[in-house]
Amino acid sequence: MAEPAYIVTSDSETTGEEKPSTFSEIAIGIDIGTSQCSVAMWSGSRVELLKNTGNQKIMKSYVTFKGNTPSGGVCSQLSHEDEMLSGATIFNMKRLIGRVDTDPVVHASKNLPFLVQTLDIGVRPFIAALVNNMWRSTTPEEVLAIFLVELRAMIEAQLKRRIRNVVLTVPVSFSRFQLTRIERACAMAGLHVLRLMPEPTAVALLYAQQQQQNAHENMGSGCEKIALIFNMGAGYCDVAVTATAGGVSQIKALAGSTIGGEDLLQNMMRHLLPESGNLFQNHRVKEIKRMGLLRVATQDAIHQLSSQTSVQVDVDLGDGLKIWKTVDREEFEEVNRKVFEKCESLIIQCLKDAKVEVEDVNDVIVVGGCSYIPRVKNLVANTCKGKELYKGMNPLEAPVCGAALEGAVASGINDPLGNLDLLTIQATPLAIGIRADGNKFVPVIPKDTAMPARKELVFTTIHDNQTEALIIVYEGEGEKAEENHLLGYFKIMGIPAAPKGMPEINVCMDIDAANVLRVLAGVVMPGSRKPAIPVMEVRMPSVDDGHGWCAEALNRSYGASLDLVTLQNKA
Amino acid sequence: MTDIPFSFSTFDRRIKLSQFSSSHCIQSQISPLTSTTLSFPLYPSLQNIPMSLTLNLTPLTAVTTTLRSPPRVAMIRAFTATIDSRRPASLYEVLRIKQNASAVEIKSAYRNLAKVYHPDSALRRSESDQRDFIEIHDAYETLSDPSARAVYDLSLMSARGGGGSFSSLVAPNSSSGLYHQTRKWETDQCW
Numbered sequence: 001m002a003e004p005a006y007i008v009t010s011d012s013e014t015t016g017e018e019k020p021s022t023f024s025e026i027a028i029g030i031d032i033g034t035s036q037c038s039v040a041m042w043s044g045s046r047v048e049l050l051k052n053t054g055n056q057k058i059m060k061s062y063v064t065f066k067g068n069t070p071s072g073g074v075c076s077q078l079s080h081e082d083e084m085l086s087g088a089t090i091f092n093m094k095r096l097i098g099r100v101d102t103d104p105v106v107h108a109s110k111n112l113p114f115l116v117q118t119l120d121i122g123v124r125p126f127i128a129a130l131v132n133n134m135w136r137s138t139t140p141e142e143v144l145a146i147f148l149v150e151l152r153a154m155i156e157a158q159l160k161r162r163i164r165n166v167v168l169t170v171p172v173s174f175s176r177f178q179l180t181r182i183e184r185a186c187a188m189a190g191l192h193v194l195r196l197m198p199e200p201t202a203v204a205l206l207y208a209q210q211q212q213q214n215a216h217e218n219m220g221s222g223c224e225k226i227a228l229i230f231n232m233g234a235g236y237c238d239v240a241v242t243a244t245a246g247g248v249s250q251i252k253a254l255a256g257s258t259i260g261g262e263d264l265l266q267n268m269m270r271h272l273l274p275e276s277g278n279l280f281q282n283h284r285v286k287e288i289k290r291m292g293l294l295r296v297a298t299q300d301a302i303h304q305l306s307s308q309t310s311v312q313v314d315v316d317l318g319d320g321l322k323i324w325k326t327v328d329r330e331e332f333e334e335v336n337r338k339v340f341e342k343c344e345s346l347i348i349q350c351l352k353d354a355k356v357e358v359e360d361v362n363d364v365i366v367v368g369g370c371s372y373i374p375r376v377k378n379l380v381a382n383t384c385k386g387k388e389l390y391k392g393m394n395p396l397e398a399p400v401c402g403a404a405l406e407g408a409v410a411s412g413i414n415d416p417l418g419n420l421d422l423l424t425i426q427a428t429p430l431a432i433g434i435r436a437d438g439n440k441f442v443p444v445i446p447k448d449t450a451m452p453a454r455k456e457l458v459f460t461t462i463h464d465n466q467t468e469a470l471i472i473v474y475e476g477e478g479e480k481a482e483e484n485h486l487l488g489y490f491k492i493m494g495i496p497a498a499p500k501g502m503p504e505i506n507v508c509m510d511i512d513a514a515n516v517l518r519v520l521a522g523v524v525m526p527g528s529r530k531p532a533i534p535v536m537e538v539r540m541p542s543v544d545d546g547h548g549w550c551a552e553a554l555n556r557s558y559g560a561s562l563d564l565v566t567l568q569n570k571a
Numbered sequence: 572m573t574d575i576p577f578s579f580s581t582f583d584r585r586i587k588l589s590q591f592s593s594s595h596c597i598q599s600q601i602s603p604l605t606s607t608t609l610s611f612p613l614y615p616s617l618q619n620i621p622m623s624l625t626l627n628l629t630p631l632t633a634v635t636t637t638l639r640s641p642p643r644v645a646m647i648r649a650f651t652a653t654i655d656s657r658r659p660a661s662l663y664e665v666l667r668i669k670q671n672a673s674a675v676e677i678k679s680a681y682r683n684l685a686k687v688y689h690p691d692s693a694l695r696r697s698e699s700d701q702r703d704f705i706e707i708h709d710a711y712e713t714l715s716d717p718s719a720r721a722v723y724d725l726s727l728m729s730a731r732g733g734g735g736s737f738s739s740l741v742a743p744n745s746s747s748g749l750y751h752q753t754r755k756w757e758t759d760q761c762w
Contacts (some may be wrong), residue, residue, distance in 0.1 A: 224678070248680060248682045248685055248686060451702060512690070513689070
């Protein structure tokens, strides 16, 4: 029996609290994208991207299962396209990680040439790879961990030392629960997450460094600069507005959505073969092969449409099913009109949230795999009133370079030339609050609050002599509680009997620089300055899978009996 | 400011300092830096979780790292000298600016302080107390918003009985002198 490819080194879900003493090791920046991945680190004078044995800086993010030894895209020499057809390869794990089977993104992933099965009740989807005509089950965390182990081996072989600390880039729209899944995958691979950076904020840090270097060269240009960063990869589209001066990048607003190259690809596949959804439903070996063939052909066509105005798609799916079609760029843009509209709305939303007028934006930066698509470049430029796009960043390497810079900065590395005299003041991408005032979501820490953050709100009881209250913590932007991600819940007991509206229930939320969230709740009776009962402190997220079920069960069992309302007369 | 209502910003300091003082009005006794040096890890047990590396690699000869860790203690001592020993009373004192500071001065002061007090900052490492940065940011939030600043200025005046400390409001025009002296990393005047 062969050794398993990875060993779970720590079952602890808590990877946050960092040790002050580990700061001597420089953290590696890793950008694991939905389709591609890259690694970079601060070399002492600049950021360097690490290459795999095939001399590639950008590697495909996938894992192929064969027998007992899965192998990832880090060092595998086989071409992705051939392997994808067999059903043994799992990819797009970044789209699947931390999602339940009612999520539309999971449903859209059923078109992938491996098994994604849903029961549509709010549990983990069943994911499996076809190995020797047998479905071998796995999880997105496991796939990611296998990939990270390979990545780690590659880095360690090159650096000739062990590595532990990493800075990973993540999509803006990831919930805190999804972030814990990424941390879990890293822990499984023996890596410690120093920071999880939203992708555009990593780009913002690189931009801050470039601006600072420019400022050094020509004195007098150290003014505050506002940059809009648009990052669209295969899985996610993220926007950030940042204000930069003197190496300090302050994130003013973030916006993100689960749209990306994968959606463009699926829309195109449906366009080329309208019945493709039904065709692949049963996931037979032959169907998987067809699905793979169509995927590869469509992907190639989209890539070619970035440089030419029309493309000939010619693919034989077997059993007399052939696609022979000319697709031009307008057709591609029309098929994906909704995706591009969503991109525009994200930019507009982000500028609005940042309270920045388009005219005040100094630089517009477009990065990510989709930045090669002419329509994407145009829509960003047009939304920013025709501003010329920022040059001087490699669209595929910018996020990983930013992550490597953050790795060096957060590891306490000093650069004598001041190239690491940098700082990112992160902002919360989603609001965090509790359920109160009926079924409303009441944010305690609003969206786009600078981190570290600490905010509190005072609530009170809705019934006379209410001695217990349920604090249900959500994250998101929805007005109703259930439209948001459930992070956890706890009950306050022993509230002194009093008329409704009297006890002051103080709910405090604290996010530290490592993005660890703690929720504290204390009860104070009017006229007293001391808490009436011991204060509760809970680290969140504390819920595991099946968040939907949790909230429903709480509602069913308690209804409004343990509810709270906001206390208006207290700030 | 005689009656301090229960809030977590005061409460947190009480947790940290409960061994040292039984007073309820701890706030007035703490300077940002003493609370820094006294803060305990909230989760001492977590810090000991071993995260061993179990990847089966052939042993590689470890290369001595040439990374230079910053001279933390010395740095922090140096800053101690520049900081007032009592808790800042107003948001202007938090940002160390005059009450008639311009918007540009406020922004500049905020970034200067962020460079020092943000937990990620290269100048102040793990010993840092994050409350400091949150306090600085909250002060900046209020003072950088003209209407919020006006409301705050009014509350300051009424808190002082409308008189007495008006001198700080009508201070002479040399307000920028203070922060020009303290800037360390910024090369230019305009942002």
